[in-house]
Amino acid sequence: MAYRELVRRWHEAVRAADRGHWDAALDTFGGIAEPPARICFNMGCVQLLAGRPEAALRAFNETIAKDNSLAVGYFQRGFVHLQLEMYEEALSDYHMAFSHLRQNPFIDYKQLGLRHILYAWEVLYSTAAVQCHLQQWQEARVTLEKAVVWRPERRTAILELALERVQDHLFLEPMLVPLGELFRPRKKEVEQLDSKDFLGKPKVISSIIPNDEYIGFEPLRPQKQGFYEPSPDALRDAESGYHRVVSRYRPEEPAGPEVAAGSLVFVLSRGADGWATAIHDGQKLHIPSSLLEPASRMDKWKISTGIPLPPAQVPPSRLHAKQKPDPPGGENASAGDASAHMDSEVPPRRGEASPGADRPAVLRARCECSLVLRAGEPPALPALRALLRDRLAQLAQRGTLSYRLPDGTELGTVSGQEDLGKVWQQLTDGRLTLCCQDSDSHSGRPVLYRMLAQHSYLAQGPGDLEFSKGDVLDILSEVNEDWLEGRCNGKTGIFPKCFATQASCGFL
Numbered sequence: 001m002a003y004r005e006l007v008r009r010w011h012e013a014v015r016a017a018d019r020g021h022w023d024a025a026l027d028t029f030g031g032i033a034e035p036p037a038r039i040c041f042n043m044g045c046v047q048l049l050a051g052r053p054e055a056a057l058r059a060f061n062e063t064i065a066k067d068n069s070l071a072v073g074y075f076q077r078g079f080v081h082l083q084l085e086m087y088e089e090a091l092s093d094y095h096m097a098f099s100h101l102r103q104n105p106f107i108d109y110k111q112l113g114l115r116h117i118l119y120a121w122e123v124l125y126s127t128a129a130v131q132c133h134l135q136q137w138q139e140a141r142v143t144l145e146k147a148v149v150w151r152p153e154r155r156t157a158i159l160e161l162a163l164e165r166v167q168d169h170l171f172l173e174p175m176l177v178p179l180g181e182l183f184r185p186r187k188k189e190v191e192q193l194d195s196k197d198f199l200g201k202p203k204v205i206s207s208i209i210p211n212d213e214y215i216g217f218e219p220l221r222p223q224k225q226g227f228y229e230p231s232p233d234a235l236r237d238a239e240s241g242y243h244r245v246v247s248r249y250r251p252e253e254p255a256g257p258e259v260a261a262g263s264l265v266f267v268l269s270r271g272a273d274g275w276a277t278a279i280h281d282g283q284k285l286h287i288p289s290s291l292l293e294p295a296s297r298m299d300k301w302k303i304s305t306g307i308p309l310p311p312a313q314v315p316p317s318r319l320h321a322k323q324k325p326d327p328p329g330g331e332n333a334s335a336g337d338a339s340a341h342m343d344s345e346v347p348p349r350r351g352e353a354s355p356g357a358d359r360p361a362v363l364r365a366r367c368e369c370s371l372v373l374r375a376g377e378p379p380a381l382p383a384l385r386a387l388l389r390d391r392l393a394q395l396a397q398r399g400t401l402s403y404r405l406p407d408g409t410e411l412g413t414v415s416g417q418e419d420l421g422k423v424w425q426q427l428t429d430g431r432l433t434l435c436c437q438d439s440d441s442h443s444g445r446p447v448l449y450r451m452l453a454q455h456s457y458l459a460q461g462p463g464d465l466e467f468s469k470g471d472v473l474d475i476l477s478e479v480n481e482d483w484l485e486g487r488c489n490g491k492t493g494i495f496p497k498c499f500a501t502q503a504s505c506g507f508l
Contacts, residue, residue: 001032004193007185007193009032010029010032010185011190017042017182026047037064037067037070038183039183040066041060041063041072041073041182041183043059044060044063044077045182049179049180053083057077057081060073061077063077071098071118071123072107072177074093074096075122075177078092079174079175081093082129082174085133087130087133088134090130094126094127097118098120098123098127101118104120106119109183113186114177115181115184118177119150120150121148122175124143124144125172125175126174128140128141128144129171129174130174131143132166132169132171133171137166141166141167145163147159241295242265243266243294243295244262244263244264244265245262245263245264245291246261246293247261248260248261249287249288257283257285263280264295265278266278268284274288275287275289276288362432363432363433365436366433366435367395367436396436400413401413401434401435403434413490447487448476449475450474450475450502451473451484451486451501452473452500452502453467453469453470453472453473453488454499457496463494465487465494466491466493467495471489473495473500479494482497482498483497
């Protein structure tokens with residue numbers, strides 16, 4: 001039998017035994033041709049679980065026949081011999097088990113797949129149990145005294161109690177491998193039973209028009225029928241690039257693609273006859289050059305890097321006031337929401353144009369506040385929500401606002417209308433992120449000492465303090481030997497102590 005199939009059946013049989021299906025496990029083990037010693041040992045252990053000592057004895061006999069140096073095999077067979085009142089055979093098995101320990105205090109079978117450690121004192125203890133059944137009380141006492149020499153720490157009480165029972169001519173219960181512990185196949189071998197497709201399924205992909213500003217690898221995507229790949233000569237044309245269609249264009253050919261006004265196309269070349277060759281929605285077409293104007297910088301930002309923007313991916317227009325549905329509970333029903341992340345549509349002020357034609361601006365506010373509660377019993381959930389509602393309302397009035405880019409880079413604090421106007425000019429794709437922090441959350445906390453950042457630290461979690469090399473850190477508390485709580489650039493959090501050193505008095 002191939003080793004792969006042996007491991008598969010071995011794993012299935014062990015799983016069946018773990019579920020208590022003894023017969024199913026024995027049938028699976030029995031289906032292994034020429035089973036090794038570990039499989040025979042497992043069959044003997046399952047027979048013991050099923051209450052069949054005679055069948056278990058046959059399995060352990062086969063185990064020792066295949067591996068006559070397996071000490072745990074002699075140990076288990078000695079237990080079965082004792083159960084069948086075959087005391088002389090049991091005594092011989094325990095002597096063999098102790099001799100195969102080779103003067104070692106224990107053997108750990110974990111590397112072979114059995115989660116059990118066979119100790120020398122356990123073998124001697126079981127030997128004394130057999131000697132008690134043979135009425136060899138003096139020999140049993142000598143064996144137990146020998147076990148005391150081999151005993152591990154904190155096992156003295158067990159052996160002392162056994163010596164007292166032998167002195168009173170009382171029998172001892174032999175030891176054995178815990179029921180349910182079997183030799184198991186290696187985890188890596190089990191994981192490799194199922195075939196793995198490391199290359200993955202093949203996919204048909206198509207090239208796209210590369211963006212001039214794009215550098216890197218392009219993602220895989222299904223091929224689109226009619227998708228055109230321009231030649232290198234066409235891409236080197238000075239007039240090639242993204243253009244906006246100023247008015248709707250309907251081709252004379254019925255099968256030609258129709259281009260809506262405001263669509264973005266990629267111009268490959270311009271002819272002397274006033275017609276341009278372009279790509280739109282993955283198809284090649286001819287369009288009058290008079291309908292094209294160069295795309296602005298904002299238009300290029302709306303195009304995914306290296307991937308043309310399909311005409312269907314246009315942000316929806318703002319709903320009219322009569323069509324806008326009212327939220328449940330009234331117009332201000334969402335005012336009591338205590339979420340720390342909120343998106344809101346901010347309408348343009350009177351006299352100002354919106355970021356795009358009838359396109360809303362999404363403002364995302366990340367709010368952070370602190371509450372001081374009593375330790376002990378947790379507060380009632382309605383009371384906690386009320387505290388959060390009041391605290392967030394105060395935070396909206398007096399919190400510190402800072403502008404943050406979509407990639408998480410924070411630029412500065414928004415302290416007035418002028419700062420907000422500058423921030424609004426950075427509006428990208430109609431989205432803006434502001435961070436609102438409690439300016440009084442850390443006021444009054446004493447600074448224990450100051451440290452100088454020797455390395456830059458990027459936050460690994462929401463409560464970490466992020467800083468750069470050379471920043472001065474105010475230490476507020478020592479979390480443990482490795483972590484400190486500090487403050488830097490108006491933010492408070494924890495950071496690894498090894499990233500900074502205590503600053504000298506001259507530096508501070």
